[in-house]
Amino acid sequence: MKLNSKYFEKIRIRPDRQADAKTEAPRCQWDGCGEPGLHRAPVGRHKEGEYFRFCFEHVREYNKNYNYFSGLKDTEIARFQKEALTGHRPTWKIGSSGTGQAAADFAPYRSGHAAYYRRLGDPFNLFGGAEARARAPVEKRLKPLEAKALETLGLAANATGADIKARYKTLVKRHHPDANGGDRGSEARLRDVLQAYRLLKQAGFC
Structure with a gap:
């Protein structure tokens, strides 16, 4: 080149x-x-x-x-x-505002998930104040089969787990053939008691 x-x-x-x-x-x-x-x-x-x-x-x-x-x-x-x-931003203690006053309780005005947990009860006071702790627990609404099972055992809707167990033991001793002299006339009643107790136990009543 x-x-x-x-x-x-x-x-x-x-x-x-x-x-x-x-x-x-x-x-x-x-x-x-x-x-x-x-x-x-x-x-x-x-x-x-x-x-x-x-x-x-x-x-x-x-x-x-x-x-x-x-x-x-x-x-x-x-x-x-x-x-x-x-x-380097200002901070405050939990439960207080920047003015040093206690934070307002907005629990009565909550909706959505907060209100849902409030209706279920708040044993650790996560969603409410002192009035929430003093509120009576909400009664559980019974399903038709659960209500019928309690009726079979002769118990009210507000019966506790201890009441259900005690009633179950009493009825089994009363209607079991080994406990009533071999009388087989109450076998149907015993079967109903066993089924009712099993249903309530599975539902978490006892």
Whole structure:
């Protein structure tokens, strides 16, 4: 290829960006240094957002000795570290507002899932106040088969698990053939008692 070929005119040299940056960069702020200040270094506390401009060698030297907490007492440093856990935002104790007053109880105005759990009862006081703890438990609505089973055992709708077990034992002793002298006339009654007790046990009554 000839040196005076037209193709040499189309060859472009990649620009030296680092050289351009050095010419445009401000001078290093280290005393006695004439190199370009390509690297930033923080000025210090109470001057956040302000930076020195140093060359590479002097920014390394500056960072070795940089201390953000210089001049602060140990108690002030500890307080700063504690406040940094919350992003230096104000905080309050649980159950109180920023004014120091107790937070209002909005339990009576809740709806949705909160109201649902409130109707079921709140033994740990998660959704209500003192009036919720004093409220009587809501009676469980019985299904037709559950109501019939309690009726078979001769118990009321508000019977407890202990009442059901005690009544079941009494009826089994009364109608079992081994306990009533071999009388097989009450086998049907015994079968109904067994089925009623089994249904109530599966439903969680006892």
